[in-house]
Amino acid sequence: MQLSVRFFALYRERAGCGLASVEVSDGATVADLVGAVRQRFPRLAPPEVQIVVAVNQEYAEPDTVLREGDEICLIPPVSGG
Amino acid sequence: MIEITHQPLNPEEITDRVRRDANGAVVTFLGTTRDFSEGKRVIHLEYEAYEDMAYKKLEEIRQELRVEFGVEDVAIAHRIGPVDIGHISLVVAVASPHRKEAFLACHEAVNRLKQIVPIWKKEVFEGGAHWVACEDHEFAARESGLQPADG
Numbered sequence: 720m721q722l723s724v725r726f727f728a729l730y731r732e733r734a735g736c737g738l739a740s741v742e743v744s745d746g747a748t749v750a751d752l753v754g755a756v757r758q759r760f761p762r763l764a765p766p767e768v769q770i771v772v773a774v775n776q777e778y779a780e781p782d783t784v785l786r787e788g789d790e791i792c793l794i795p796p797v798s799g800g
Numbered sequence: 801m802i803e804i805t806h807q808p809l810n811p812e813e814i815t816d817r818v819r820r821d822a823n824g825a826v827v828t829f830l831g832t833t834r835d836f837s838e839g840k841r842v843i844h845l846e847y848e849a850y851e852d853m854a855y856k857k858l859e860e861i862r863q864e865l866r867v868e869f870g871v872e873d874v875a876i877a878h879r880i881g882p883v884d885i886g887h888i889s890l891v892v893a894v895a896s897p898h899r900k901e902a903f904l905a906c907h908e909a910v911n912r913l914k915q916i917v918p919i920w921k922k923e924v925f926e927g928g929a930h931w932v933a934c935e936d937h938e939f940a941a942r943e944s945g946l947q948p949a950d951g
Binding site: 768 | 831847848849850852853854856878889890910913914915916917918919920921922931932933934935936937938941942944
């Protein structure tokens, strides 16, 4: 399935775009998606950095299963205030 | 009241939103942009938000604080986009019958905002820029990765 993935801040700049369509297999988890995104955008984050993902505007665990149409966003460490 | 805006923030107006006759205390916190960061002169800041989720998380914080501290109302307003030095980027106003809860809830509002709300700050220097927290986090991850596993 095709998933739309949004990038913000540091990840947006490193990906060179704010939105990308990423192909994953049906039943893919957040961890699978992160793997696919890293492959496509190798400069996004160093391998030792865990990438945080929000699904439908909630922080998601790596084993969360994704569905077509989910709103997915990669969340770099936040720094509001 | 939760607001994320490109416009300058008006603390008085935001504070007025939480004022009621039943409250004996109103605490308003202003987050303002600093001119120096780690020894470098900052020219201006740029804030970016994942707005839909940021609204949701700020509203969650607002409701949690009302329950946990028993405060009457909480208003949080965050400015995004470019913000010049010395300007207000964040306003948190908390109203409560008594001052202690208002102070505590206001402090906690800012703490939680900095932990979970998807808003990012970029410091722009002469000849460079830096996403606050992002690059520090990567540096820390790299450093800890270099340590032997048994410490």
